[in-house]
Amino acid sequence: MLDMSLTSIIILTLNNLEKTKKCLVSIRKYTHQPYELIIVDNGSTDGTIQYLKKFPDIKLICNKQNKGFAGGCNQGMKLAKGEQLLLLNNDTIVSHHWLDNLLKALYISPRIGMVGPLTNSTNPPGVKKPANVNYSNEVQYHQLASRFNQHDPSKWKAMQVLYGFCLLLKREVFDKIGLMDERFTIGTAEDNDFCLRATRAGYTLLLAGDTLVHHDGHASFKRNQINLRRIQSENIQKFVQKWGIQPSALVRSQLDFIPDGLLVKGIGPAIYYIDRQLRRPIKDQETLNYLKFKQSDAISVPNPKIQRYHVGEKIDKEVFSKKILNNFLVKSNDRDEIFLIQDDCKRLIKDKISLNYYGFLPQKIITLPNQIIESIQSGKNLESKIEFETQLPNLKVFKCFNTFYLSMNNSFYPIKKVSLEKLKLAPNKAIKISPQILYKFPIGKEIVYSWR
Template identity: 50%
Template sequence: MSVTSIIIPTFDGLPLLISCVESIRLYTDLPYEIIVVDNGSSDGTLEYCLNEKILFISLPNNTGFPIACNLGMSAASGDQILLLNNDVIVSQGWLNNMLNALYSEEEIGIVGPVTRNMSGIQKVACDYEDMQQFHQLASQWNIPDCSKWQVVERIVGLCFLFRRELMDRIGMLDERFSPGHFEDDDYCFRARSHGYKLLICGDVLVHHEGSASFKKRYPEGWHDLIIRNHQLFIDKWQVDPYDFLLPNKEEDGT
């Protein structure tokens, strides 16, 4: 049976990481491996991963999301690769439904879930007050239903599933976008340029806390970082990525 390599970059976010890992372990019944790539944390992340016997890559300082993901992708042994933010909590049926979508057609390149806290078309309206209520809602939301799948032009990188063959064909994340933002748009653009489709799994609801690591490191430079990387994308492709942010041309607020 195929294995999914779940790569989780993290930086000084141990409580988030613990919640993320616990939700994976509780709600994933298919073969997987977890690879945590730590960007120089000083909050006990190393000790936690060692104690929990989690495959762990330790960096001396914070290199950002694309570099950390690429290191994890290089170490991954799975048939599928899943890039997962440390501030995401998954629930019942999440990976089953995403893999069903990924393998529904040969041309599907990348799939992603929906959540209430993100930018663009993957954002959905739903109401819950705590994680208990979230899981109760997700148990009903995540009933397999291919009618809730939607082909799109962009998948946000907070929960980003693709086959190894896609990585072998188009390569790793572009590290020019370090420490992060628009590297996911770039990867989507490259996948689509090679003939792949992107699919939103409307039958997979996850909880997303929202840009926790970036806001911690860049409390005052958040907007400038988005502007810089937006221009880097335009310079690379001569295309404005905001054209892909449907239904509204929002700034990347993942």
């Protein structure tokens, strides 16, 4: 029977008794939420098993041979009774507020599936160790953690991959994606695989940058003289065989593409509208005027980048009337209702408050015959506040704490101010949102534009 308030902490051991002792002492001292301890020993010969048997509250599984990280974690997760499962390496030391912070991040939204902390050793690609994380012994670590581990959602970051040295996940995620894949023997790549399966199941992964957990890193490999480089190479090959991509492809943290709904130009006179990732030529100045664009609205993009996009059908007034493009504002010639065209549907903008809230400009509204408006399928009304929204309008700029996001495909994409300016999108008009709103939607990779 599950315990809704319980976190099942699952630790693997293979020798390294002294590190295990330190890990357990820190858990008992600094964990104030309900938890159970499950330890899976993978064949220790240094007295680890005899030591662990002294504690009646530890659920102990003793393997005669090394079942690897995935195999051992699976044994522990099968035994777990908690509503949260936490995979923790035995060469870690936890400190002040560690589990409280991780749980707050995990439950900020139903969409969040897994959470991990920062560490002194190896953090996920794209995440730098904070400059103030410096210590030389355990006492200094705890002193630092008492200041560092303060609840601060502004330090959270959506990730594509989290590392398995300290990985907290909801029971529902485990129920949905299943056990770790034991083809990844001993260790490495199984956490990449686990994270990929979670994101493909629709969950967001979150790095809790307000939580620091000490990690020695690869202690079991070093202590037990396991060839880490060979194991990594073999498991990477298995990952490629399974998914058709390198694990490193998961952590490429940047995208470089032109979003749908923007006007672009290269060196020549042609101006294009990006529609479904096709560049569709604007026929002439008359069409540009009809679409409520000015020449200066077009983003200057190097020709090699423009040429990545296949050329679509030329746009003129007649073509637009037959198939109204997404991201345009329209109204009929005999009614005051204003609609946003999104995903080939018309979304009613209910009032001027909604129009102003999202930064829609009245001068951008195109008036069309009523029969054309009536022929477009109706979608969800656009709400007056993002708090009530279940479908994000595209190409709107949002800001949560100090990070900008661009809305596309019902997701938020991190984007820096300089990139927004390249897209001629105004960062100073960004709509401010809370973490609760941000993590209600999927978080994409950061969009970066490097051209000059």
